[in-house]
Amino acid sequence: MSETNSKTKEIEALIFGHFDHSLTEQQESELAQLLRKCPETRARFCTQMRMEGRLHSLGRDGFLSPPAPDFVAEAEASAWDNQHEVTPPSKTSSKRRFRTAITSWVVAATALLLLLTSWSLWPSGVSAASVLEQAIEAAKETVDRTYRVTLLNPIDQTVEQELRLDLRGASQFVIRPVDGSYIMGSDGSEFWITRPNGPVWVTNTYRSLAPALRRRIPNRRILGLATSPNEPLMLEISGLMTLIKRNYDIELVNSPGSPEHHVRATLRSARPNVPQHIEFWADSDTGVVTKAVTHWPNQSSRALELVTSEPLHQDWLHYSHHAPNARVIDL
Amino acid sequence: MTDSQPIQQYLQLRSEFMGYLYAITRDAELAEEVYQNSAVVVIEKANSDEEIRNFRAWAKEVIRRQALHAIRTRETSRRHGRAIAPELLDAIADTFSKDQSTDSVVHNEATAMQKCVDELPDEKRKLIAMRYESDAGFDEISSSMNSTPAAVQRALSRIRKVLHDCTQRRLALTEGHG
Numbered sequence: 001m002s003e004t005n006s007k008t009k010e011i012e013a014l015i016f017g018h019f020d021h022s023l024t025e026q027q028e029s030e031l032a033q034l035l036r037k038c039p040e041t042r043a044r045f046c047t048q049m050r051m052e053g054r055l056h057s058l059g060r061d062g063f064l065s066p067p068a069p070d071f072v073a074e075a076e077a078s079a080w081d082n083q084h085e086v087t088p089p090s091k092t093s094s095k096r097r098f099r100t101a102i103t104s105w106v107v108a109a110t111a112l113l114l115l116l117t118s119w120s121l122w123p124s125g126v127s128a129a130s131v132l133e134q135a136i137e138a139a140k141e142t143v144d145r146t147y148r149v150t151l152l153n154p155i156d157q158t159v160e161q162e163l164r165l166d167l168r169g170a171s172q173f174v175i176r177p178v179d180g181s182y183i184m185g186s187d188g189s190e191f192w193i194t195r196p197n198g199p200v201w202v203t204n205t206y207r208s209l210a211p212a213l214r215r216r217i218p219n220r221r222i223l224g225l226a227t228s229p230n231e232p233l234m235l236e237i238s239g240l241m242t243l244i245k246r247n248y249d250i251e252l253v254n255s256p257g258s259p260e261h262h263v264r265a266t267l268r269s270a271r272p273n274v275p276q277h278i279e280f281w282a283d284s285d286t287g288v289v290t291k292a293v294t295h296w297p298n299q300s301s302r303a304l305e306l307v308t309s310e311p312l313h314q315d316w317l318h319y320s321h322h323a324p325n326a327r328v329i330d331l
Numbered sequence: 332m333t334d335s336q337p338i339q340q341y342l343q344l345r346s347e348f349m350g351y352l353y354a355i356t357r358d359a360e361l362a363e364e365v366y367q368n369s370a371v372v373v374i375e376k377a378n379s380d381e382e383i384r385n386f387r388a389w390a391k392e393v394i395r396r397q398a399l400h401a402i403r404t405r406e407t408s409r410r411h412g413r414a415i416a417p418e419l420l421d422a423i424a425d426t427f428s429k430d431q432s433t434d435s436v437v438h439n440e441a442t443a444m445q446k447c448v449d450e451l452p453d454e455k456r457k458l459i460a461m462r463y464e465s466d467a468g469f470d471e472i473s474s475s476m477n478s479t480p481a482a483v484q485r486a487l488s489r490i491r492k493v494l495h496d497c498t499q500r501r502l503a504l505t506e507g508h509g
Contacts, residue, residue, distance in 0.1 A: 012488075012491075012492065013488075016487075016488045016491055016492075018354070018357075018419075019353070019354065019357070019491075020469075020484055020487070020488075021357050022484065025416060028415065028416040028418075028419045029416060029418060029419070031419055031422070032416065032418040032419040032421075032422040033422075035419075035422035035423065035425070035426050036422055036425075042426050042429075042430075045354075045423070045426055046426060046427075046430045046432060047440070047495065047498075048350075048491070048495070049347075049350035049351055049353075049354045049423075049427070050346060050347050050350045050432075050437065050440060050441075051350065051444060051491070051494060051495065051498070052349075052350045052353050052354065053345070053346040053347055053348065053349035053350025053351070053352075053353060054346040054349075054350070054441055054444055054445075055448075055459060055462075055463040056346075056349050056350075056353055056359055056362070056463050057345055057346045057349055058445070058448065058463065059459075059460065059462075059463030059464035059465075059466075060363075060464070063445075063448075064448065064456060064459055064460040064463055064464050065456065065457070065460040065464060066453035066456040066457055066460070297465065297467070297471070297475065298465065298467070298471075
């Protein structure tokens with residue numbers, strides 16, 4: 001019995017070592033031999049292979065992180081769920097975990113966006129805390145602004161992807177990569193996404209958009225941000241501001257004589273898929289944030305820069321403006 | 332409508348295929364890329380008149396070929412230092428091709444494992460999330476957890492073992508009830 005256990009442990013050590021890239025050449029050869037000759041090893045390897053695949057899939061779809069009620073559920077419960085028909089946060093923990101994934105990019109983008117959207121009430125010499133409170137109020141104003149969004153390579157900081165983000169107030173947006181591969185937006189009541197010559201996918205709950213797309217579009221990589229668990233978009237400003245308020249330390253780091261306020265937000269405790277630092281620069285007269293950068297644990301960063309505050313077309317936030325003849329599919 | 336069937340089947344087999352792809356590439360990004368490329372082959376096949384008798388076996392072969400092609404041409408296994416020994420690569424491919432696990436076994440296993448993941452304590456979930464969600468290396472995980480890479484690796488092995496044993500227990504229970 002103990003000999004069997006010992007053999008099983010040996011086999012598992014080799015298999016785990018393989019998935020951890022820690023086997024020596026000799027151990028790899030040993031594992032290969034076992035796979036050729038030992039049915040038990042083959043069966044165990046197949047099981048582990050499937051488990052690894054599931055763990056990667058669950059991870060990609062945001063189902064692995066533990067529930068974080070203080071981080072997501074409360075903010076969503078208080079703000080987001082009040083406005084949209086969604087599952088209450090007291091349901092399953094996996095749904096909350098999915099929300100964590102769904103909101104991850106938001107912490108990056110929206111922290112910025114929020115802060116970006118409005119700063120007009122910002123008096124000179126204010127504290128970071130008061131700035132945040134004012135931003136929550138100011139984010140409710142309906143103002144059109146367009147930002148350039150860039151995702152930077154962690155190694156050389158070159159631009160990996162560039163997008164345009166149009167905002168109208170707190171909850172209406174259109175985002176599109178400059179390569180035109182897709183366009184996604186919300187008019188405040190519906191979320192939608194479409195590709196050139198493709199249908200428009202529409203839902204009234206954002207969280208159903210990304211998973212539905214993930215299920216239906218195998219080649220979802222072309223959708224970039226829209227379906228990535230690390231970079232979904234959701235623009236519920238007040239809830240996100242609450243997240244920042246609860247989870248980030250914020251400080252003003254103004255340079256003497258600078259025409260802009262420079263603010264740095266630091267995550268209080270490490271979490272995967274969440275930026276560790278967020279920096280932004282705001283015009284000291286108007287309060288409008290002109291630039292913001294998020295710094296992620298994997299050393300990558302994302303930047304938003306204000307391009308223009310010109311008013312957008314009235315229908316710009318609705319899919320009919322971008323895909324007038326496309327088939328509409330409700331999710 | 333019939334066009335969509337093969338791709339739906341393909342998506343249902345995602346975890347199984349991703350497991351194999353990760354086993355031979357040990358690179359989550361490359362595994363995903365091969366999976367996506369193979370999806371294109373499946374879509375093309377769906378548009379042809381050729382009949383596929385055993386979709387799973389056929390798709391496994393597509394995956395296997397695409398993966399080996401990707402490894403040979405791109406040599407991305409270098410990203411993790413030494414490439415996998417060719418004899419092990421062949422052995423894994425052979426194991427994958429000859430795996431006779433039925434669809435229901437694979438499905439039940441997935442269901443059981445999901446429950447086991449849900450039962451893990453937060454600390455353990457955090458660890459596997461960093462590994463599989465963020466694709467973080469042992470160095471990266473250990474620095475954020477105030478630990479050492481070796482300790483992280485041991486902890487991950489223990490979690491794998493826990494998940495495996497838990498899954499098997501649940502499967503046995505299901506079979507017992509069946």
